[in-house]
Amino acid sequence: MLSLNQKTVDSWSLPEAVRGCVRAGIGSIGVWREPLHEVGVARGAELIAEAGLRVSSLCRGGFFTTADDLDDNRRAIDEAATLNADCLVLVVGGLPPGSRDLAAARRRVAESIGELAPYARERSVRLSLEPMHPVYCADRGVLSTLRQALDLAEPFDPAVVGVVVDTFHVWWDPELEAQIARAAGRIAGFQVCDWITPLPADTLLARGMMGDGHIDFRHIRALVEKAGYTGDIEVEIFNADLWRRDPDEVLSLMARRFAEHV
Amino acid sequence: MLSLNQKTVDSWSLPEAVRGCVRAGIGSIGVWREPLHEVGVARGAELIAEAGLRVSSLCRGGFFTTADDLDDNRRAIDEAATLNADCLVLVVGGLPPGSRDLAAARRRVAESIGELAPYARERSVRLSLEPMHPVYCADRGVLSTLRQALDLAEPFDPAVVGVVVDTFHVWWDPELEAQIARAAGRIAGFQVCDWITPLPADTLLARGMMGDGHIDFRHIRALVEKAGYTGDIEVEIFNADLWRRDPDEVLSLMARRFAEHV
Numbered sequence: 001m002l003s004l005n006q007k008t009v010d011s012w013s014l015p016e017a018v019r020g021c022v023r024a025g026i027g028s029i030g031v032w033r034e035p036l037h038e039v040g041v042a043r044g045a046e047l048i049a050e051a052g053l054r055v056s057s058l059c060r061g062g063f064f065t066t067a068d069d070l071d072d073n074r075r076a077i078d079e080a081a082t083l084n085a086d087c088l089v090l091v092v093g094g095l096p097p098g099s100r101d102l103a104a105a106r107r108r109v110a111e112s113i114g115e116l117a118p119y120a121r122e123r124s125v126r127l128s129l130e131p132m133h134p135v136y137c138a139d140r141g142v143l144s145t146l147r148q149a150l151d152l153a154e155p156f157d158p159a160v161v162g163v164v165v166d167t168f169h170v171w172w173d174p175e176l177e178a179q180i181a182r183a184a185g186r187i188a189g190f191q192v193c194d195w196i197t198p199l200p201a202d203t204l205l206a207r208g209m210m211g212d213g214h215i216d217f218r219h220i221r222a223l224v225e226k227a228g229y230t231g232d233i234e235v236e237i238f239n240a241d242l243w244r245r246d247p248d249e250v251l252s253l254m255a256r257r258f259a260e261h262v
Numbered sequence: 263m264l265s266l267n268q269k270t271v272d273s274w275s276l277p278e279a280v281r282g283c284v285r286a287g288i289g290s291i292g293v294w295r296e297p298l299h300e301v302g303v304a305r306g307a308e309l310i311a312e313a314g315l316r317v318s319s320l321c322r323g324g325f326f327t328t329a330d331d332l333d334d335n336r337r338a339i340d341e342a343a344t345l346n347a348d349c350l351v352l353v354v355g356g357l358p359p360g361s362r363d364l365a366a367a368r369r370r371v372a373e374s375i376g377e378l379a380p381y382a383r384e385r386s387v388r389l390s391l392e393p394m395h396p397v398y399c400a401d402r403g404v405l406s407t408l409r410q411a412l413d414l415a416e417p418f419d420p421a422v423v424g425v426v427v428d429t430f431h432v433w434w435d436p437e438l439e440a441q442i443a444r445a446a447g448r449i450a451g452f453q454v455c456d457w458i459t460p461l462p463a464d465t466l467l468a469r470g471m472m473g474d475g476h477i478d479f480r481h482i483r484a485l486v487e488k489a490g491y492t493g494d495i496e497v498e499i500f501n502a503d504l505w506r507r508d509p510d511e512v513l514s515l516m517a518r519r520f521a522e523h524v
Contacts, residue, residue: 100478106436135397137434138476139459148436172399174368174410197401201463214400216362 002258003028003056005191005236006035009247014039016247018051024251028054028232030191031083033076045082055085056232057128057164057189064112065093065105065142073116080125086231087128087188088120089164094139105142110152113161121160128162128188129153133169135203146170146179153186162188165224166236168195168207171215177223184227192217192262193237205240209253210261217262233262264520265318267292267453267498271509276301278509280313286513290316290494292453293345295338307344317347318494319390319426319451326374327355327367327404335378342387348493349390349450350382351426356401367404372414375423383422390424390450391415395431397465408432408441415448424450427486428498430457430469433477439485446489454479454524455499467502471515472523479524495524 004026006017014035021029029048036044036058048055061076063069073090080088092109095102113127120127129149132141143149146163153161163186170176172195180187194213200206210217221233235254242250266288268279276297283291291310298306298320310317323338325331335352342350354371357364375389382389391411394403405411408425415423425448432438434457442449456475462468472479483495497516504512 095476100476102434102478133396134434135395135461138457142434144434144436172364172396172404172406174406195400199397199465203461214357214362216364 001027001232002255003030003054003232003234004251004254005030005057005059005234006032007059008235008237008242008254009250010243012247014044015047018047018053020247020251021053022051023248024255026251026255027052028056028234030057030059030234030236031055031085032059033079036079041079041082045084048083054232055083056234058083058085058088060089060091060130061127062090063093065108066096067093070112070115073112074119077116077120077123077125081123085125087126087162087164089128089130089189091130091132092141092143094137094142102137102142109143113152113156117156117160121157126159126162126188128164130164130166131169133172145173145175146183147175150179150182150186158186162186164189164191165220166191166193167215167217167220168193171195171220176220180220180223180227187224187227187229187231189234190221190224190229190231191234191236193235200240202240205238207237207239209237209239209242210235210257221262233258263289263494264517265290265292265316265494265496266513266516267319267321267496268294268297269321270497270499270504270516271512272505274509276306277309280309280315282509282513283315284313285510286517288513288517289314290318290496292319292321292496292498293317293347294321295341298341303341303344307346310345316494317345318496320345320347320350322351322353322392323389324352325355327370328358329355332374332377335374336381339378339382339385339387343385347387349388349424349426351390351392351451353392353394354403354405356399356404364399364404371405375414375418379418379422383419388421388424388450390426392426392428393431407435407437408445409437412441412444412448420448424448426451426453427482428453428455429477429479429482430455433457433482438482442482442485442489449486449489449491451496452483452486452491452493453496453498455497462502464502467500469499469501471499471501471504472497472519483524495520
């Protein structure tokens with residue numbers, strides 16, 4: 001089922017996003033920590049539960065290679081437990097400032113997952129490794145492919161360490177079919193948005209509404225479902241043009257495009 | 263040995279670039295077809311030979327998925343033969359306009375290589391498949407990883423179909439070590455430039471001078487040399503800021519950075 005990731009309507013507070021979902025008939029939400037903190041974790045969880053929404057993900061922990069703050073990641077795990085979120089999405093971080101040692105950064109990610117996994121298991125929270133498009137390798141995520149994420153997740157119980165498949169990040173991967181099949185039982189989340197060209201100037205806000213770009217969503221959705229995934233499908237679009245539009249309109253456009261393209 | 267790819271000094275004509283190399287003591291050049299055509303292929307080859315320069319590559323053929331012009335690729339092979347270039351670099355092309363069928367585009371690349379290989383063999387020209395950074399998958403190159411390029415090249419004689427390793431395109435690849443080792447005997451060219459952040463607004467011109475970004479060149483050079491590559495190392499930088507500078511200064515900066523970082 002369709003889930004709204006809050007980032008798609010960045011101007012809304014969490015209460016506004018919850019009410020927006022209810023108005024639009026959307027049954028699930030992907031929550032970000034900053035707007036959650038604004039309203040308070042307990043109160044946020046209450047609002048979402050009162051509205052009858054599922055929490056498809058909490059975004060995000062990680063940044064192991066740059067902030068290296070495992071305490072903050074433990075807090076994120078606690079928050080995911082409070083929200084009863086399907087997973088805690090981990091964006092692992094880029095190269096530490098001034099470093100060109102990619103192998104070391106990647107080792108640090110593996111070590112951090114090892115340190116957090118027992119804590120997550122105790123709280124029944126599923127960590128979800130997010131392979132990021134290689135355009136973000138230097139500054140946001142040294143985890144670049146689904147193969148690499150699965151290699152990293154493999155030593156852990158799939159209920160504790162899963163992966164999130166985000167079409168924007170993985171659509172180009174020549175191994176996509178094989179690696180999504182391999183991910184069976186480990187897919188903790190499925191996010192969609194489009195790859196548009198020319199790529200907007202700010203790569204962080206370069207994501208497009210489904211149908212505006214080059215991604216064959218039906219194909220990737222079929223792969224993910226063939227691998228046994230039955231959870232929500234989150235629409236997560238970072239896009240400055242979209243953020244300037246009326247959020248209710250964005251939701252209705254999103255629902256229409258989801259039906260047409262995903 | 264250091265080679266100047268013409269694109270690094272885009273404002274120069276081929277004769278100017280040849281004279282610039284001679285002045286700077288650079289023994290090799292990577293030639294682009296458009297400036298070659300301006301002076302004429304035979305005359306261009308003559309100028310380069312008279313200057314005593316090697317031709318590390320002719321850039322570029324390809325665009326099989328969009329232009330689909332095999333006749334033009336045959337002309338490019340003829341030109342590479344006339345120049346006695348070490349290889350003809352192939353940028354394979356992105357998705358055809360309006361298409362989201364990535365698998366079909368990739369099949370078309372394989373078919374095109376199959377059609378061109380005998381022609382290249384007859385002229386002793388080495389085709390060089392260039393895996394492109396996934397940021398270009400939609401609009402420039404559906405060949406996204408070294409693994410994929412090697413899979414494609416495998417059925418062919420390594421003297422006829424090789425690969426080019428460009429640090430900008432491959433530096434992020436978690437399989438880089440393994441795939442460069444696998445490429446032994448097939449590395450037809452090695453190009454360097456840096457990955458800089460924030461990525462410049464025009465992704466096509468987003469490449470940086472060595473030392474300005476995040477790439478560990480010595481590491482990748484060691485991998486390439488361990489795989490037996492002994493050819494020239496081309497500096498190829500598409501960058502609008504660099505193009506506005508005095509080309510002779512760019513050459514001296516390039517030589518200095520090459521010594522420091524590569």
